[in-house]
Amino acid sequence: MTAAQGRTGRPPLTEERKAAIRLEIARAAVGLFIAQGVAATTGEQIGQAVGVSARTVWRYFPTKESCVRPLFSSGIDAIAAALRQWRPGRPLEEAFDHVWTPDVVVPGPDVGALLRLTRTEPGLRAVWLRTHDEAEPAFARALAERAGLPSDDVRPAIWAAMLNAALRAAVEHHAYRTPEPGAGPEAERADLAASLRTALAVTAAGLT
Known part of the structure; x- marks a missing residue:
């Protein structure tokens, strides 16, 4: 047997x-x-x-x-895939049209409440920051692939760090804000999508 x-x-x-x-x-x-x-x-x-x-x-x-790590990291693969599909000469925001909409937005709806906890829970804060730290290499590989640059070129790493910091700041800004009275899930998703698009617009000039 x-x-x-x-x-x-x-x-x-x-x-x-x-x-x-x-x-x-x-x-x-x-x-x-x-x-x-x-x-x-x-x-x-x-x-x-x-x-x-x-x-x-x-x-x-x-x-x-x-x-809680899966809730923090769920959007990393989607972001990296969008970066690889970002066409030269096109706005960065366009690459995420299919990712960040009020109906389908990265990260998920649980993340807002979770991020508010990270302000008072150091253990959760460490997981959040570590997730973003580990996301940068994935973003850098995607940007290097898009630009046709070798893996040891420093520019994709710098671009990835810029984008990563902007996305983290946008999500935290959304999560830490006091919700509008009576704001429902749809309004919350729309606000998060708007914050993420603002982050892309602010950093796009350096990601050419």
């Missing part, structure tokens, strides 16, 4: 299912953090909210604060 024939139990999870579980854990963690604070939230509670064990939570994430 081969190893494959002798294997029992559940089949291995697909990468898509793993990503879905990570996102479910992230959203459950955010909900608990908002409701009762980070300190009062346990891995067991996060797992119960998703229907998995605490052991499963720790299999995916090293700390409870890091559980």
Whole structure:
């Protein structure tokens, strides 16, 4: 009997299912953090909210604060793809027409409340900043590919740093503002999209 024939139990999870579980854990963690604070939230509670064990939570994430990482990083691949498709001679904002609209906007709706928590929770702030720090190489590779520059050219790294800082500042600006009375989800998404487009307009002159 081969190893494959002798294997029992559940089949291995697909990468898509793993990503879905990570996102479910992230959203459950955010909900608990908002409701009762980070300190009062346990891995067991996060797992119960998703229907998995605490052991499963720790299999995916090293700390409870890091559980929110998928919500912070969800837009990185979309941004990098948009940068690769940005045509020479066209406005930078145009590259994101299909990404940042009031209906489909990066990052997701959970991020505003989560970012407000980062102002008082150092552990969450560290995850947010680390996510952006790790995003820069992806942006730099995309910009180098678009410009036909070698990987060791410093210019894509500088462009990526400019863009990364502008996007982070725009999202934080949106999250930290006091919402308009009676503003619903659609107004929130539109405001976030507008903030992101402003960030692109401000930095576009240096990303030629």
